[in-house]
């Protein structure tokens with residue numbers, strides 16, 4: 468170990484991979500995380516019967532080479548998303564759903580065995596829990612002589628030679644105060660940088676049987692009509708846990724959970740039959756309401772807007788402050804692959 472100490476703000480995938488890679492170089496790190504759990508936009512719920520259900524990041528493929536290499540390094544297995552059977556597309560409210568088959572693809576989507584959080588758990592075990600401090604919300608970052616100070620909401624101070632902020636950029640500039648102030652072009656840029664999936668609503672239903680598979684449905688549903696806009700089979704890799712999972716229309720964040728749940732069941736019964744009512748659990752996550760992920764934009768910001776911008780590759784506060792969340796990545800920004808790329812980029816620059 469050398470004496471340099473680097474503080475990483477955020478224990479999402481970017482923050483944890485950055486910590487992992489810096490440790491590999493012999494650099495001492497401390498990860499500070501606001502939430503009481505780690506993982507950020509990766510969140511796997513595990514039902515009592517062991518069914519893992521993704522409320523955040525789920526899929527990846529060959530187009531994500533950095534993630535695939537990293538999974539190999541950590542010895543984590545993955546499996547193909549189930550798509551076999553009849554899929555449904557609801558185009559208009561007054562016609563029955565169109566039926567189609569999703570063709571076998573050379574580039575399928577994959578899911579992690581045991582859930583995406585197994586990646587987070589493996590990283591945390593390698594980094595060491597003593598180097599990750601949860602329940603620590605950083606509110607101020609201040610250049611302090613030849614050091615940099617991060618102060619949390621309880622006024623505790625943490626000092627280091629460098630700080631790496633891995634929050635989505637819009638959140639990073641709206642919820643943390645910097646001294647001296649960050650350059651105006653960076654502030655403008657970050658406020659107009661999209662946080663991938665920040666506005667999404669995920670839902671999942673657990674079942675005791677994969678009744679849709681038994682009726683030759685794939686479980687995939689796309690809709691321009693109902694509250695469910697997109698849904699897939701979400702059974703475990705060993706087909707011992709059964710679930711359906713997808714996205715709800717983002718505008719339904721104004722409804723109550725009960726209202727959304729009732730509309731979900733109504734749509735599923737219409738599409739797949741009465742068995743859809745026999746679920747054992749309904750889960751949902753309105754990501755827009757997650758103050759540690761999403762901060763409302765001042766202007767209209769489009770998906771992926773300003774992701775991977777050149778300014779994010781620069782350092783600030785006299786080379787003591789860096790940004791490295793997935794949205795800053797030069798490749799696949801916003802995705803898990805981007806989180807790995809951002810971590811690789813920053814860790815390759817630091818000694």
Ligand SMILES: Cc1cc2nc3c(=O)[nH]c(=O)nc-3n(C[C@H](O)[C@H](O)[C@H](O)COP(=O)(O)OP(=O)(O)OC[C@H]3O[C@@H](n4cnc5c(N)ncnc54)[C@H](O)[C@@H]3O)c2cc1C
Nearest residue numbers: 477479480481501507508524525526605664793801802803
């Ligand atoms: C619903 C959903 C579905 C997705 N699906 C996919 C998918 O299928 N495939 C894919 O590749 N990607 C997907 N993504 C994107 C993927 O989750 C992200 O690319 C990745 O997890 C981002 O990691 P990150 O570390 O850059 O950011 P985050 O995960 O956002 O991590 C930032 C961390 O900073 C913490 N934090 C916030 N404020 C503070 C503070 N003031 N002080 C300290 N800590 C703080 C947060 O709690 C969080 O843990 C999805 C995202 C969502 C939300």
